[in-house]
């Protein structure tokens with residue numbers, strides 16, 4: 229056997245281990261991409277969402293969705309990058325098992341890629357994490373007023 233053309237056993241072992249790690253990593257990535265933030269259960273979102281809505285001011289929220297650039301994507305017109313907010317509260321609590329409207333809205337803002345509403349693209353930035361608690365509360369309270377007209 230010509231030893232020079234063979235990969236030495238220790239190198240082979242390292243290569244096999246690297247390949248195994250890569251496979252495990254890819255599987256974890258693929259299977260975790262559709263899960264909620266592992267730290268927060270639907271009940272956590274529901275409870276926190278209700279708390280925020282209770283302390284929110286919807287009139288401030290109406291200003292904030294403009295100043296925080298939400299309305300750049302969330303417009304009533306056709307061709308809007310994101311869904312219109314009009315009517316959102318009517319279905320917010322019906323889309324995901326275990327989520328109330330408040331919980332759904334909170335998760336949509338904090339972790340937008342977890343669930344994509346109505347085949348919209350995964351293009352919403354996680355702006356919610358840059359908002360103060362009060363700003364988030366105000367926006368949540370505003371969204372909770374958005375029944376279909």
Ligand code: HEC
Nearest residue numbers: 296297298301309310311336340343344345348349352355
């Ligand atoms: C760059 C575009 C963009 C910006 C800016 C943006 N969003 Fe979104 N948003 C989207 C898209 C696209 C979706 C639909 C896909 C999804 O569910 O993540 C969405 C979904 C949502 C949903 C769920 C909608 C539904 O009808 O179920 C909520 C709530 C929401 N956004 C709130 C906000 C708030 C609040 C802000 C501002 C702090 C904001 N978004 C800023 C693009 C955007």
